[in-house]
Amino acid sequence: MKLKTLMMGAVTASAVLVAGSALAADTIKIGSVLSITGPASFLGDPEDKTLKMYVEKINAEGGVNGKQLELVVYDDAGDANNAKTFATRLVEEDKVVAIVGGSTTGTTMAMIPVFEDAELPFISLAGAVVIIDPVKKWVFKTPHTDKMACQKIFEDMKAKGISKIGMISGTGGFGKSMQAQCKGVAPDYGIEVLADETYGPKDSDMTPQLTNIKGTAGLQAVLNPGFGQGPAIVTRNYKQLGIELPLYQSHGVASKSFIDLAADAAEGVRLPAAALLVADKLDDADPQKAVVTGYKAMYEEKSGQAVSTFGGHAFDGLFILTDAMKRAGSEEPAAVRDEIEKTTGFMGTAGVVNMSATDHLGLDLTAFRMLEIKGGDWMLAK
Amino acid sequence: MADFLQFAFSGLTVGAIYALVALGFTIIYNASDVVNFAQGEFVMIGGMVTVFAYAAGLPLPVAALLAVIVAVFVGLALEWLAIEPARDAPPVTLIIITIGASIFLRGLAQVVFDKQFHSLPAFSGDEPIRIGGAALLPQSFWVLGSAIVIFLALYAFFNHTLTGKAVLATAANRFAARLVGINTTFVMALSFAVSAAIGAIAGVLVTPITLTSYDVGTLLALKGFASAMLGGMGNPIGAVIGGLLVGLLEAFGAGYINSEYKDAIAFLVILGVLFVMPQGLFGRSHTERV
Amino acid sequence: MAFLKGKYGVLLAIAIIVLILPVAFPSNYYFRIATLVWISALAVIGLNLLMGYAGQVSLGHAGFFGMGAYAVAVGPTHLGIPPVASALLGAASAGLLAFVVGRPILKLRGHYLAVATLGMGILVAMVLNNEAQWTGGPDGMPVSRLVLFGFKVKGPVMWYWITAGFLFVGAWLALNLVDSPLGRALRALHDSETAARVGGIDVARHKLIVFVISAVYAAVAGSLLAFFDGLVTPNTAGFLHSIQLVTMVVLGGMGSILGSLVGAAVLVTLPQALTVFHDYEHLMLGLMMMLFMIFLRRGIVPTLRDRIAGRVQ
Numbered sequence: 001m002k003l004k005t006l007m008m009g010a011v012t013a014s015a016v017l018v019a020g021s022a023l024a025a026d027t028i029k030i031g032s033v034l035s036i037t038g039p040a041s042f043l044g045d046p047e048d049k050t051l052k053m054y055v056e057k058i059n060a061e062g063g064v065n066g067k068q069l070e071l072v073v074y075d076d077a078g079d080a081n082n083a084k085t086f087a088t089r090l091v092e093e094d095k096v097v098a099i100v101g102g103s104t105t106g107t108t109m110a111m112i113p114v115f116e117d118a119e120l121p122f123i124s125l126a127g128a129v130v131i132i133d134p135v136k137k138w139v140f141k142t143p144h145t146d147k148m149a150c151q152k153i154f155e156d157m158k159a160k161g162i163s164k165i166g167m168i169s170g171t172g173g174f175g176k177s178m179q180a181q182c183k184g185v186a187p188d189y190g191i192e193v194l195a196d197e198t199y200g201p202k203d204s205d206m207t208p209q210l211t212n213i214k215g216t217a218g219l220q221a222v223l224n225p226g227f228g229q230g231p232a233i234v235t236r237n238y239k240q241l242g243i244e245l246p247l248y249q250s251h252g253v254a255s256k257s258f259i260d261l262a263a264d265a266a267e268g269v270r271l272p273a274a275a276l277l278v279a280d281k282l283d284d285a286d287p288q289k290a291v292v293t294g295y296k297a298m299y300e301e302k303s304g305q306a307v308s309t310f311g312g313h314a315f316d317g318l319f320i321l322t323d324a325m326k327r328a329g330s331e332e333p334a335a336v337r338d339e340i341e342k343t344t345g346f347m348g349t350a351g352v353v354n355m356s357a358t359d360h361l362g363l364d365l366t367a368f369r370m371l372e373i374k375g376g377d378w379m380l381a382k
Numbered sequence: 383m384a385d386f387l388q389f390a391f392s393g394l395t396v397g398a399i400y401a402l403v404a405l406g407f408t409i410i411y412n413a414s415d416v417v418n419f420a421q422g423e424f425v426m427i428g429g430m431v432t433v434f435a436y437a438a439g440l441p442l443p444v445a446a447l448l449a450v451i452v453a454v455f456v457g458l459a460l461e462w463l464a465i466e467p468a469r470d471a472p473p474v475t476l477i478i479i480t481i482g483a484s485i486f487l488r489g490l491a492q493v494v495f496d497k498q499f500h501s502l503p504a505f506s507g508d509e510p511i512r513i514g515g516a517a518l519l520p521q522s523f524w525v526l527g528s529a530i531v532i533f534l535a536l537y538a539f540f541n542h543t544l545t546g547k548a549v550l551a552t553a554a555n556r557f558a559a560r561l562v563g564i565n566t567t568f569v570m571a572l573s574f575a576v577s578a579a580i581g582a583i584a585g586v587l588v589t590p591i592t593l594t595s596y597d598v599g600t601l602l603a604l605k606g607f608a609s610a611m612l613g614g615m616g617n618p619i620g621a622v623i624g625g626l627l628v629g630l631l632e633a634f635g636a637g638y639i640n641s642e643y644k645d646a647i648a649f650l651v652i653l654g655v656l657f658v659m660p661q662g663l664f665g666r667s668h669t670e671r672v
Numbered sequence: 673m674a675f676l677k678g679k680y681g682v683l684l685a686i687a688i689i690v691l692i693l694p695v696a697f698p699s700n701y702y703f704r705i706a707t708l709v710w711i712s713a714l715a716v717i718g719l720n721l722l723m724g725y726a727g728q729v730s731l732g733h734a735g736f737f738g739m740g741a742y743a744v745a746v747g748p749t750h751l752g753i754p755p756v757a758s759a760l761l762g763a764a765s766a767g768l769l770a771f772v773v774g775r776p777i778l779k780l781r782g783h784y785l786a787v788a789t790l791g792m793g794i795l796v797a798m799v800l801n802n803e804a805q806w807t808g809g810p811d812g813m814p815v816s817r818l819v820l821f822g823f824k825v826k827g828p829v830m831w832y833w834i835t836a837g838f839l840f841v842g843a844w845l846a847l848n849l850v851d852s853p854l855g856r857a858l859r860a861l862h863d864s865e866t867a868a869r870v871g872g873i874d875v876a877r878h879k880l881i882v883f884v885i886s887a888v889y890a891a892v893a894g895s896l897l898a899f900f901d902g903l904v905t906p907n908t909a910g911f912l913h914s915i916q917l918v919t920m921v922v923l924g925g926m927g928s929i930l931g932s933l934v935g936a937a938v939l940v941t942l943p944q945a946l947t948v949f950h951d952y953e954h955l956m957l958g959l960m961m962m963l964f965m966i967f968l969r970r971g972i973v974p975t976l977r978d979r980i981a982g983r984v985q
Contacts, residue, residue: 037492037597037954045497074947080812080905081897085704085944088828092701106811110903128811171642171801173810180804197641202601204399204592207392208637208644211385229499229593240510241388241517261501261593263508305498417783464962471969473782474729478922479965481915486958493951604790604911611787642802649791656788657776665784 027070028063028331030055030321031096033086033111034125035103038078039172039201042228044103046255046303046311047125048073051100053302054318064322065329072096076107083107087114097331100317102126103310104173112139121324121337123317125310128177132360140340140360142316142350143309144274144368146178146225147185149251152272152368153223154182154189156381157248162220166195166213166245168206168234170226174252175201178225194219199230206230207237214243221245227252232261239265246270251368255308259376270381272368274309276349277378291347312349320346320353384515389637390630395522395591397629398529399425402584403606404613404621405533406577412553412616413573416465416476420484421606422599423491424578427453428585429594430491433500442502446586450579456487457578461571484599491596504590525587532580533622540618549573553616612652614665623663628652679847682930686843689933690836694829703828705941710835711896712936714842716920717929718889721846723918724927725855726882727862728778729786732793733917736766736887738800738909740894745815745904746806755818759895766891767884774883778876790911797909812905815898831900838896842889843929849885850929858882862927890917923964925971934972938964 032051035044055071063069072094074086083102090096091114098121102108105128112131115122116138124131124141131141157165165186169179179198186193195216197209213222222245224234231253238247249258249271256277259266275282279292295315296307323346324339325331343362346353351367372381406421428449435445464479471479505524510517540546552559552569560566585594592598609628613620628648635647655663693706715737722728743762747753753761777788800807807813818825825834849855857878861868869875898904907913916939924935942960946953968975 037497041497041597042499075953079907080903081708081901081907082943084901084903085701085708088701088704089944092699104811106903106905109811109814110901110905113902171810176801176804176809177811180809197636199636199641200645202598204588205392205396205633208389208633209641211388211637212641215385229595232499232501232593236508239508240519242510257498261499263501265508305496464966468966468969471965472926474723474918474922474926475965475969475971478919479962481919482958482961482965484958486955486962489952489954489956489958493955600912608787608790611784615783643798646795646798649794653777653788653791656780656784660780660784662784 027068028065028325029070029072029094029096030318031090031094031099032071032073032101033076033083033090033099033107034073034101035078035107036073036075038076039228040078040104043125043310044075044078046299046305046308047101047103047314048075049303049305050299050311050314051318053298054315057298058322064325065331067331069322073101076103078104078107080106080110084110084114087111091115091118091120096120097333098321098325098336099123100125100314100321105131105177106173108141112136115139120333121321121340123321123340125313125317127174129181135358135360138337140320140355142313142320142348142353142361144251144350144363145181145361146174146250147181148363148365148368149178149225149272150182150185151189152365152370153248153250153270154186154191155365156270156272156370157191157221158189160221160246162246163190164192164194164218164220166197166216166219166222167193168197168199168209168213168222168224170201170228170230171198172201172226172228172230175226175230178250178252182223182225199226199234201226201228201230203230204233205237206234207241210234210237210241210243214241219245221248223248223250225250225252229261232258235262235269236265251309255310256306257308259373259378260306264376266373266376269373271371273371273378274312274350274367275369276307276309276312277371278369278380279307281378281380288347288351292349295349309349316346316348316350316353319348385637387514387516389633391516391518391522392637393630393633394626395519395525395629396632397626398525399584399588399592399602399625400605400609400628401622401625402529402532402580403602404610404625405536405618406581407606407610408616408618408621409536409573409577409580411610413549414465414570415473416480417473417607418460418574418577419477419480419603419607420460420487420599421577421581422601422603423484423487424453424457424581424599425585425588425602426491426594426596426599427456427487427578428582429502429589429598430495430500430585430596431582432586433502433589433594434495436502442505446583449586450582453578453582453585454575457574458571461574465570465574466567484603488597488599495596497596499593499595500589501593502586502589519591521587521590525591528583528587529622532583533618536576536618545572608649608652612655612662614662617662617664620662620664679851682847683840683844685930686840686933690840694832700828703832705944707828707831707835707900708897709933709937709940710832710839711893711900712917712920712940713933714835714839714896715890715893715917716924716932716936717839717842717846718886718893719917720921720924720926720929720932721849721858721889722882722886723921724925725850725858725862726879727865728879728883729782729918730789730883730886731786731911731914731918732789732791732796733886733890734909734911734913735793735796736770736890737894737897737913737917738796738904738906739766739769740891741898741904741908742800742807742894743891744895744898745808745813748816749813750806755816755899756820759892759899762895763888763891766887770884770887771880774880775876778879778883790914793909793914794911797906797911800909801906807904807906810906812903815902815904817902818899825899831896835896835900838892839933842892843933846929854878854881919961922971923961925973925975928971928973931971931973938972 076083102124129145328335353362355362370381431449506520609624613624635644747758920935925931
């Protein structure tokens with residue numbers, strides 16, 4: 001008797017589900033799993049806000065291919081196991097046709113097999129190069145890789161005649177991965193890493209590590225890969241200890257809040273970042289200017305917070321996807337995937353994207369600009 | 383020598399924060415046997431409320447006072463609404479309740495405030511003071527000085543006021559305390575209020591150095607708990623010394639041994655101490671009655 | 673409900689749940705959630721033996737869980753050890769670690785034991801996070817799919833049955849253990865350690881045995897999760913996961929095997945259900961945890977069982 005009721009319930013439930021999806025045929029369901037809370041909320045929070053505000057905007061302007069977008073967002077709190085569960089839920093329950101999400105490399109790697117098995121296009125917002133190298137048929141990503149950031153920084157150092165540096169890296173996913181990448185490519189630029197210190201993602205005082213760096217003879221510059229509040233504290237401690245060497249930060253601090261938190265200690269810090277941060281200062285002739293000023297204005301007005309390049313990654317991902325849907329004339333996953341791969345000349349917040357069958361990122365080093373903080377604001381470094 | 387001084391000051395500043403959190407643990411534990419894992423959230427509330435009130439235009443001291451009042455109110459609410467109704471529950475159930483409370487308060491903070499990091503201006507500027515080759519922030523002296531003042535005030539309160547003595551009596555034997563007419567319910571509420579206030583003050587003091595956000599509480603609770611246990615649970619002096627020791631171990635570990643494993647060094651020492659002294663450095667030995 | 677008291681009653685209840693659920697499951701997503709529940713429940717049963725029967729709190733059990741998980745990732749990738757052998761090695765090394773640190777740690781009482789186990793768990797998590805050349809660091813490392821007898825073990829449905837099998841065997845072993853002389857000694861020790869010692873029970877040895885057993889449970893669960901997810905990250909060994917396991921034990925009911933399953937089920941499914949609250953998700957989770965513990969203070973299963981029994985009488 002009980003079993004029968006249960007089964008009846010299941011049948012009714014699935015009938016409702018079918019009816020639901022029939023009704024929803026004139027919408028396009030896009031999924032996202034982001035680290036909105038937890039240690040990577042620095043990334044996930046602006047990504048979440050960006051996706052929501054632009055899906056609303058796209059819908060207000062008539063949607064994609066005449067259909068409204070429906071966005072389903074889950075918060076994995078930075079945990080790979082959660083991310084995989086929500087990825088399964090997007091595929092099996094929500095029946096999304098494409099995914100823009102994955103704030104960290106760990107969560108992205110956990111979700112990849114799910115979307116590959118389901119054959120759905122997946123645009124990741126995480127940094128590491130392993131996501132797209134080797135190339136996976138259904139997986140794309142929008143941010144520059146950490147290796148590119150290292151190369152950009154070392155290019156700048158080499159031009160300034162710097163060859164001996166100290167590193168202080170966060171032990172979170174971002175810092176740890178970039179630390180390894182930078183040490184890997186440093187010899188290509190004739191750069192030696194003489195001091196190699198680390199700090200925990202939640203640490204609140206890095207003076208002991210910096211004291212050791214200060215005491216290392218022969219250093220010409222210091223590099224700090226990491227994101228969140230860590231680099232701000234490193235920068236403050238750097239000034240506190242009176243270290244005079246040039247300080248390089250990574251693209252992980254690419255948000256105005258870094259300057260607010262580090263205050264005048266941030267003066268003179270150099271870092272590679274997307275043009276988004278210097279939107280107002282770009283040449284009017286710069287082809288990227290319209291995109292980045294538009295996004296910046298929209299984000300800052302709607303969220304009341306300073307724009308960051310992380311939200312920009314979500315912006316790029318969403319529009320690479322919707323452009324592909326428009327070109328394909330449908331939201332059918334295989335067709336959309338093929339069109340994403342054919343993305344050329346897409347002007348995003350990160351730079352010009354030219355994808356191909358062998359390059360599912362499509363950005364090159366020119367997408368990065370070298371910035372310097374002057375007078376409490378970002379400046380294009382000379 | 384300059385390096386040593388630098389490490390020592392870094393350790394003492396961070397250690398003072400742990401000590402204040404550990405002190406909060408101790409006060410509540412003494413009055414109620416509850417290990418309050420929401421202790422770190424009081425620090426968060428202190429920092430975040432001050433930041434937002436200051437940003438809204440209140441002068442810094444008023445904003446800080448408001449933050450302490452809010453934290454005390456939250457502490458009392460926690461005691462009345464969550465701990466009191468489960469008074470006779472097993473200790474581990476009470477611990478889970480406080481963990482639930484800490485998740486709840488974090489969840490509330492991310493809605494009421496935001497998920498960004500925030501800072502406050504240092505009370506006496508950012509210009510480092512140079513002593514023996516080491517560079518120290520004026521704010522560190524604020525943290526250390528306030529920690530000492532708070533500790534002395536508590537000492538005076540517990541040893542020289544009737545209410546304070548009532549708290550100590552309750553800690554020693556709740557049943558006996560009730561028999562001699564001490565209002566143990568009041569004592570418990572008081573302990574939560576005092577703990578919350580200490581946490582919030584710590585939050586206000588350290589935000590200019592360590593920054594704050596909705597989720598700074600978890601790590602502080604963990605380190606504060608470890609500090610309290612290292613010193614000996616229930617002993618306020620132990621809590622303070624435990625906190626300073628953990629801070630110093632981390633700083634010297636990072637400076638002299640290996641920054642990647644500095645937290646490991648602190649925990650290894652805690653384990654080592656507990657193996658030799660199972661009640662912590664200053665803990666009371668405990669005899670079980672059958 | 674009375675039948676749930678007996679050993680076979682509990683096993684029967686688990687078997688019925690495992691067999692009936694698939695009928696109602698509309699998609700693989702449900703199989704994944706159920707599989708996660710079985711895996712957590714297995715670790716929680718082990719921890720419950722330690723907490724509910726021996727009365728010892730461990731805040732570092734995720735460390736053992738992580739050892740099991742990383743064994744099946746590191747073994748085949750770096751050492752060329754077959755996956756199943758790696759899992760066994762993982763369980764053995766978790767047991768060995770528990771044995772080695774158990775002697776000094778278990779001398780500690782109450783909260784001191786909690787902080788010592790917490791330290792141990794954090795040390796394990798720190799090694800997994802820092803030794804990136806072996807473990808892949810904070811982003812974790814992939815686990816190759818399990819191949820048994822030339823047959824690829826894949827998909828939530830298959831893992832549902834495998835993990836359910838492990839859960840069933842784990843519950844059966846635990847129930848037998850509770851009924852054994854060791855179990856009786858443990859209960860005596862839970863009530864009063866001193867009395868147990870006076871009564872001639874080798875307290876230290878008994879505690880150590882249960883600690884080792886609970887570590888092995890956690891490690892096996894960890895290996896299962898790693899195979900199932902195809903990826904391991906240091907989070908599996910982290911402090912928050914340890915807290916989660918303890919919460920599952922207390923929520924379901926200390927000293928109740930069925931409670932372990934219920935506690936795991938509630939804490940795994942609750943966040944899935946709470947996604948409807950969006951930004952208020954964590955707030956609701958904390959609130960639910962407090963309410964559960966205030967109103968069902970001895971845990972869901974023991975409290976409800978007593979209430980129902982009370983009504984019948």
